[in-house]
Amino acid sequence: MAIRRLAPAEIQPATFAFTEENERWLEKQVAKYPDGRQASAVIPALWQAQKQNGGWLPQKAIEAVAARLGMPLIRVLEVATFYTMFNLEPVGRYFIQLCGTVPCHVKGALDLKQVLLDRVGDPHHVTTDGYFSWIEVECLGACCNAPMVQINDDYFEDLTPDLLIKLLDDLKAGREVKPGPQNGRVSSEPKDEVKTLTDPALYDGSVVGSWRARFKDELSGAPSVATTGEHQAATATGPGDPKAAKPDAGRPIERPVADTPASRSAAGETPVKPADQADAARSDSTGAVYPGPETSTRPQQSDKSYTVTPSKPEEGRVAADAKGTTPVAGTPPSETADRRDGSDTKPVGSSPDVSPGVAPKE
Ligand code: FES
Numbered sequence: 441m442a443i444r445r446l447a448p449a450e451i452q453p454a455t456f457a458f459t460e461e462n463e464r465w466l467e468k469q470v471a472k473y474p475d476g477r478q479a480s481a482v483i484p485a486l487w488q489a490q491k492q493n494g495g496w497l498p499q500k501a502i503e504a505v506a507a508r509l510g511m512p513l514i515r516v517l518e519v520a521t522f523y524t525m526f527n528l529e530p531v532g533r534y535f536i537q538l539c540g541t542v543p544c545h546v547k548g549a550l551d552l553k554q555v556l557l558d559r560v561g562d563p564h565h566v567t568t569d570g571y572f573s574w575i576e577v578e579c580l581g582a583c584c585n586a587p588m589v590q591i592n593d594d595y596f597e598d599l600t601p602d603l604l605i606k607l608l609d610d611l612k613a614g615r616e617v618k619p620g621p622q623n624g625r626v627s628s629e630p631k632d633e634v635k636t637l638t639d640p641a642l643y644d645g646s647v648v649g650s651w652r653a654r655f656k657d658e659l660s661g662a663p664s665v666a667t668t669g670e671h672q673a674a675t676a677t678g679p680g681d682p683k684a685a686k687p688d689a690g691r692p693i694e695r696p697v698a699d700t701p702a703s704r705s706a707a708g709e710t711p712v713k714p715a716d717q718a719d720a721a722r723s724d725s726t727g728a729v730y731p732g733p734e735t736s737t738r739p740q741q742s743d744k745s746y747t748v749t750p751s752k753p754e755e756g757r758v759a760a761d762a763k764g765t766t767p768v769a770g771t772p773p774s775e776t777a778d779r780r781d782g783s784d785t786k787p788v789g790s791s792p793d794v795s796p797g798v799a800p801k802e
Contacts, residue, residue, distance in 0.1 A: 442564075444521045446499050447529040453493075456500035458508070462488050466508065479511050482519050486526055495535055495592075496527040524577065532566045532573035534611050537590040540576040543583035551601045552587055559608055571612050584628035585621050594619035 446452070458466060466485055473480040485508065489501040497520055506516040520526045527535070538556060540549050556563075556574045566573040574589075582588045585597030589604070596607055598621040610617050625631045641647050701717075710717070 444524075444528055446502075446521075447496070451530065453498050453500055456489070456493065456498060456504050458489070458504065459492060462492055470509070478509050479515070482509055482511065482516060483523070485509060486516070486520055490526060495531040496529055529564060530566055530573075532560075533571050534591050536560070536572060536574035537577045537580065538574060539578070539580045539582070539586070539588055539590075541579040541583075543579070544587040547586040548600065549587040552589065552599055552604050555601050555604050555608075559605065569612075572608065597621045598623040598625065 465488060466481070469481045469484045470478045482505065485505045486497060486502070489505055490497045493501055502516050502520050503513060505511075506513045509516075521528065536556065538549065538552055540553065553576065560567055560572045560574050563575045564573070577590075580588065580590055580595065582595050582597050585595075587599050588595055588597040589599065590596075591607075591611070596604075596617075596619060599607075600623075603622045607617060607622070621627070623631065
């Protein structure tokens, strides 16, 4: 990014004033904003001043915009020197901005740069005939069609050195030039072997709304009357009776869970917990039916269990609620006769409420 300064005093014009036409245009711009917010029109005002002055902003134009919008001059100078869309020095009749960012660089922007150096000269200088000046800029957003240049308001893309030389010659000779890709392609479509959007039906209007008609037919059970080229192309090239590549493709995967009460039961083990016994009797997890313990014909289980048996049967379990300690639903805690303080949920057989080294309370 080059330092952006106003042009030297010797080339600055002595005065600047908006033309009547531009003054009317500026009034409309200012009217778009609420009272007291006319400063919001500073960018359009500067842009119009630049256009009126042949493509660059002299100091007097910046001052005129500040006065017109009631802004401090420094505020307008900040805007004019910040945005690279404002040229602070004279430019040629055809002002060329060469994109030098990576996509354009790898596609040959350096060769284009050499053409400009040879034909136009150094950047930031206007040719003696006043026709051309050029600068290098960052990405102009046409990377798909790299390399490219912007000349005044138009993009010229897919350039080669020869195409750029021809373009400069045509501009200087006053011949008509066509903005956009210069290699024959349209927009940024593939240059050769275009394989998409080739169906003529896409362009004769017959496709418009066809999906809706097809949807109605399917709902009413009537045979499909879709006859668009799009549909025909799809049915002509698609498989008639599509089959999944794999038997399970697209279906929910049902596999037995590796370690469940049911699978353990099938392996000859009897669950210890009643809930697990019920689970083991279910048939939906492995596809097999497991008899419950009452109907089992298997040999009596040993007292060996696959779960860890607590050394004391009740240890670690929460004691059942003492009768009358559960508040009646809807009774506020503050009004319950027996407020629960947590002491009734202490594990049975747990050690007294003492910490190591602390004497129990009396
Ligand atoms: S890199 Fe050149 S237009 Fe984006």
